[in-house]
Amino acid sequence: MFDYESLRVIWWALLGILLIGFAVMDGFDFGIAALLRVLGRSDDERLVLLETIEPTWEGNQVWFILGGGAAFAAWPALYAVSFSGMYLAIFLVLLAFILRPVGFNFRGKVRDARWRSLWDWVLTASGVVVMLISGVAFGNLFLGVPFQFDDNLRMSWHGSFFELLHPFALLAGLVSLAMLLAHGACWAAYRADHVVADRAVRVARWTTLAYAVCFVLAGIWLAYGVAGYAIVGPVVTDGVSNPLHKQVAHGSSWFASYMQYPWFWLAPVLAFAGAIGVQLSVGRKNLACFIASSLMVAGTILSAGFALFPFLLPSRLDPRSSLTIWDASSSQGTLGLMLAMVVIFIPLIIIYTGWVYRVLRGRVTLDHVRQSGHGY
């Protein structure tokens, strides 16, 4: 139905959509978890915050699970290289993903201040770790990571965990942290009791501002301080998925794709429009504010993805081994089949998720949690 080139572009877009789905839908859960102790001063207030996300975070997390599964199926080389290469960083993220579900579920099961405080810290840490490390990982994509393939396409990685903590990558981590804290605060302002929501409004203002500053700084740094990668020679878009069949030069600009496709500029514009939207609407029009922060999140991820185009994972050790959307995908048949599945199921997912959110709409008040005791 579709040719190989189109399928690769579609699956590149779908990877971005799944990532945005995760960041928008689960990002505020992580934001709430990280802000639990800041926004909620008493156990009741924390229960309010948790109850705004408790029935839905599990479904939201599947955006991430699905992103991983889709990367495995559609971009196996990307999945294999990034997860094994950034081994310890990924392990930290995994720990956060293990502790978060049990934290949400087990916290309310025992009525004891120390028990609950322990899980509050666990949830805070899980939120901060995931937001920070995802950003740091993204930052490293621009710097290029130290891996290479041998002739049998066995990958080897020649770097340590601490090398991932390059100042630019840390800045990217801050972008991600501030962005998702703001997103979480906007959610709290929208759904939590007014006592908590008022605090969230102030947090949303400051974190959005911090986000905007970091995002601009990262953009400037990327333009002047980080060299881009570019495919040298003819670009084969429908060839076999073997990264070693191309040549790559390091030293160009990451803004080259923005010059080539000027409409890419819409992505950073969207991100800033979202940030401005949050500042204008927070505390007044709370649903609009949450939508604005969602657009900010989407715009940020699109900005990064567009800059990298057509790269998925550049290698600074052996640029030829870099993964691009033209040589790291699954076979045409697999991409086609998976596309059919996505076309059938994503609309269904949106419909039933929308229904669940509709059923659960409305502010969670302090009176409500005092009556019902604990979550579930």
Added chain:
Amino acid sequence: MIIDPDVVTLSRLQFALTALYHFLFVPLTLGIVWILAIMESVYVMTGREVWKRMVQFWGVLFGINFAMGVATGVTMEFQFGMNWAYYAHYVGDVFGTPLAIEGLMAFFLEATLVGLFFVGWDRISRVAHLLVTWFLALATSLSALWILVANGWMQNPVGSAFNADTMRMEVTSFADVLFNPVAQAKFVHTVSAGYVLGSMFVLSISAWYLLRGRNVDFAKRSMTVAASFGLAAALSVVVLGDESGYAVSENQKMKMAAIEAMWETEPAPASFTLFGIPDVENHTTHYALRIPWVMGLIGTRSIDKPIPGIANLVEDAKGRINNGILAYDAMLVLRQDKDNAQAKAILAAHDKDMGYALLLKRFMDDPRQATPADIQKAADSTIPNVPVLFWAFRLMVACGFYFIALFAVVFWQASKRQLDKRRWLLKLALWSLPLPWLAAELGWVVAEYGRQPWAIEGVLPTALGVSSVTAGQVWTSLGGFVLFYSALAVVDAVLMVKYARKGPDGLGLWPPAEPEPPVATVAAHAGV
């Protein structure tokens, strides 16, 4: 490059520990969610409050378990990339697809509805809530289907072919992958095992209440549901387990021979070794107690087909290794000279045996340099751990038959309304609680440890599938898993015991504050 054997050992250990741990929670979710669906259906049909309270109480325990299942499931998805990167690259085109579809079709639905199951009682209508529970149950089993399609392909890699240009396996027919007979047999066997486990869970805890004289009506009803569902499930586990055995004998002859400790090919119809002490060094089984014909019937569905023994299968493996070396050589020739017709022909003839040449990679970088002694060593390495498989299989099967008997007796006593008078039976039910877990874990051992040395049967040796990480990195993550998983196991067990002890009475769920609806209303609800 030569693969670090320590990394292989540690990665396998970590995978086994995390998979076995994950599989403590999955079968309970699979089973109990259907019991909830049955109970809630009765509630909606009869309108009797007790059934709603049953759903709510067992739901609390389900919720604790579900959180652990979700938490430990993420590990499984991460681990293929973290520790098995070459595997992920080599088979992602085929293996990744069912995992992604699992997310799209099943897990999304399950995870989205589970919250509403808990908080939706007052927000949606009775029927809508019942639908939520049913879809939750359906989605969990569908989830298992896709995971087992992926696993079935590891056991029997159909519908795919090696592509030398991309150095990986690629899908040739997705229908073959989906309708893989091994996957189908494994799916029904595994979900039935989960249903048995869920039933035993409800049965044992209810028996405890009856022994204490607590929540009597509540517990009797729960036991009746558990015994009926459990009996059907236990029968299906054994029957479909047999189907699974047949599928194994068709395509994993070595696994079958190892389970049977069948060192030499027996004349048809083969006998089944009920008991014996396998002796790995001398390739014999001492004190063997054999039942004639049974193995031939299970394994071949006939009385005239022989089942090959281990010695013969090792000889077969040697032949396939030699063919695999030809394919490997042809692949390297084609990499230099991609139009070489002769090499193309050799690769096409022998690419099915390429995996056997890769068995040599554990011992040398270039399989083409293998001496006859190396080939013998590689062929010998295709024998899995015979005593472990032999015993794990027998224990599992013994558990299976015991479950049928236990559920049948409880069902019989429940139908005679004598449950609370049979204290010995209640005690037996209580103390049987760990057995389905034991059986499920043993089942994993038989299926996955029995697949060794292959990650993908005949295609990719496990040792080759690892990532190029250091042993230190894997030690770190393994230590982290042991630490966090042990802590979570303690917390999970404490909470489970705490809430089971509290019981429906302690949680204020039973007896209900409002009186039972009068008989006339019940009749009206039931449509009488």
